[in-house]
Amino acid sequence: MTVVEERPAPSSAPPPRRVNRLWALLRNSWRQLTSMRTALVLLFLLAVAAIPGSVFPQRGVNAERVTRYYQAHPQLAPWLERLGGFEVYSSAWFASIYLLLFTSLIGCVVPRLLDHVRALRQAPPDAPKRLNRLPQHAEPWSQPGVPAEVAKSVAAGLRRRRFRTRLREREDGSWTVSAEKGYLKETGNLLFHAALLAVLIGVGFGHWYGWHANRILIGGNELGFCNTLTQYDDSTLGPRVEPADLPNFCLRLTDFEATFQSTGQPRTFSATVGVSEDNGPYETRKFTVNDPLRLDGANVYLLGHGYAPILKYTDRYGVSQTKVVPFLPMDAMQTSEGVAQFPDVNIDPKSDKRDSTLQMGFEGLYLPTSPTDGSATSAFPAENNPMLYLSAYRGDLGLDVGTPGSVYSLDQGQIAGGDLKKVSGDRPHALKLGDTWTLDDGTKLEFVGTRPFATLSIRHDPTQVLALVGAVVGLLGLMLSLGGHRRRVWFHVQPDADLAGSPGESGGTLLTAGGLPRTDYPGFEDEFKALVKAAEEGTP
Incomplete structure (x- = not known):
């Protein structure tokens, strides 16, 4: 008997399609990244990631504060350094959140914008x-x-x-x-997210191609400065900016006017400066707090003002040096602190050698209006009764070692180590305008007068117009989204x-x-x- 094997009829259905797991993973990851929920989470993470930048000192803003933080927290500071705590906005983890948010917004806004345009064209x-x-x-x-x-x-x-x-x-x-x-509701929603994207682009390119610097500009033609890094108190250049790219201009403060209310609150600040651009002649310009000085490639903002006492020191050999030193305000009444350092004094004229142990430093307070009760705080921010309270130190100022330090205070390490000794007694010496103070070795310090100074912030942001337009459009889009x-x-x-x-x-x-x-x-x-x-x- 012959056995016939029955075979199933061939199926006409196509074989099941194999799923590419890698492609499916990439597709799902892209969908998650470009969702609105992910964009909101990344925006929240960006705000949280920016908090350390305002809590810890940043090296690009003030390197000296970072050095002081190392001294105050020797164990914590190295760990923060490894995590980028002193350079938050240029760290890899902050940049990754920023780029992910940028990508998420692009992937979220562009498809929705195309769908919205198609919906507007449909009946x-x-x-x-x-x-x-x-x-x-x-x-x-x-x-x-x-x-x-x-x-x-x-x-x-x-x-x-x-x-x-x-x-x-x-x-x-x-x-x-x-x-x-x-339809304006969806239009406003898309405008808001497109504006947020424009602001992110502006912030990114502004960081790359922008720069900013700060400078205390003391009154007087001989105390002006030009736009070079070496003449700034602190400066930060973008990664795509070289020192040679800075615009060529020079400033000098010719006059400063400040008016105050009876309570001491400032009423007006106005600075008059001489401006020279591209090695041209100086032109007189005036600007205020809310009206910056706009130059070609930079804006100069007036942040505040103060006073710079003029001190004349005569050493034991009869040689005099005069310095104009700015004292930094400590309160609203312009109670200011500062230091005057004279490292190149007491040089023997016979040998022309300098004894580093005979350097002089004066540290103390300046009061524009000294109160009648003798307290060490100014009674009014204007110069109605100026008074200097100074302590004198003699020894090695520590300026020859090349270590960066503050120009507004003496090196406390030199004082603690005994290299710099106080020679003025326990109480600071009071000096009125025109007074002369004779020290124990016969040297003299004269309070000649004061000059005003202006605290300036010089900035260049090539994308500030884009950021401004983005902010305005974003606000308009938010209003349309909420009101539509x-x-x-x-x-x-x-x-x-x-x-x-x-x-x-x-x-x-x-x-x-x-x-x-x-x-x-x-x-x-x-x-x-x-x-x-x-x-x-x-x-x-």
Whole structure:
């Protein structure tokens, strides 16, 4: 007996398609990254990541404060250094969050923008068959007129209320009016995110191609400065900026006017400067706190002001040196602290050698208006009764070792080590304007006078216009997004058999209406009733 093996008939269905797991993982990861939820999370993380930049000193802003932080926290500072705590905004982890947010916004905004443009070009959809099932609907009502004319009148009224409308005629002779409003909500939402993207671009390129620096500019033509890094108190250049790229200009402070209220609160600050651009002649310019000095390639902002005492020191050999030293304000009344250092004094004229143990330093307070009770705080920010309270130190100032230090205070390490000794007694010596102080070795210090100084911030941001436009557009988009409400309204206009006359004569129409809010809009019910009432009265 022959056994016939039965085989299944071949299937006409195609074999199952193999799924590329790597491609599926990449696709799902991209979808997660470009979702709005991920963008919001990344924006929150960027805000949190910026907190250490305001808590810990940043090397690009003030390297001296970083050095002091190392001295105050010798165990914590190295760990913060490894984590980028002193250079937060240029660290790898901050840049990664920034780039992920940038990518997420691009992947989120661009597709939605294309979908929104397509939606704007599409006509509102036709009315559903049963308008009475919509959240808002009106009972049918009759009114005289031809359906086509009534439908056109309803559509015209809706257009006057800024609805996008579309008229459609059906096979049974009836007409539908489709109307839609509230696209500005999505437009505002996209404008806001596009503006946020523009601001991020502006911040990024501004960091790369911008620069900023600070300078205390003392009054006097001989104490001006030019736009070079060596003449700034501190400066920061963008990664794509070289020192040779800085614009060529020079400034010198010729006058400074400050007025105060009776309570000591500042009323006006006004600085008059001489400006020379591209080695040209000096021109007189004036600027204030809220009106910066705008130069070609830089803006000069006036941040504050103070006083620089003029001190004349005569050493034991009769040689005099005069210095103008700015004292930094400590409070609103311009109580200021500072130091005057004279390292090149007491040089023996016979051997022309300097004894480093005979250097002089004076540290103390300057009070523009000394109070009558003798306290060490100024009573008013203007110079009504100027007074200097100084302590004298003799020895090695520590300036020859090349270690960076503050020019507004003496080296406390030199004082603690005994290399710099106090020679003025326990109490500071008071000097009025014009007074001369004779020290124990016969040397003299004279308080000659003061000069005003202005605290300047010089900045160049090539993308500040983009950031400003982005901020304004973002605010406008946010207002549109919060104030817009998308909704749809439909009217169905058909011949009314009850009002129809003899054949060939115009009869009446039967209207029905329905509305659908596409977003949460508590006022839609009242708006819908107003539209229906206007249609019933024939004056929509």
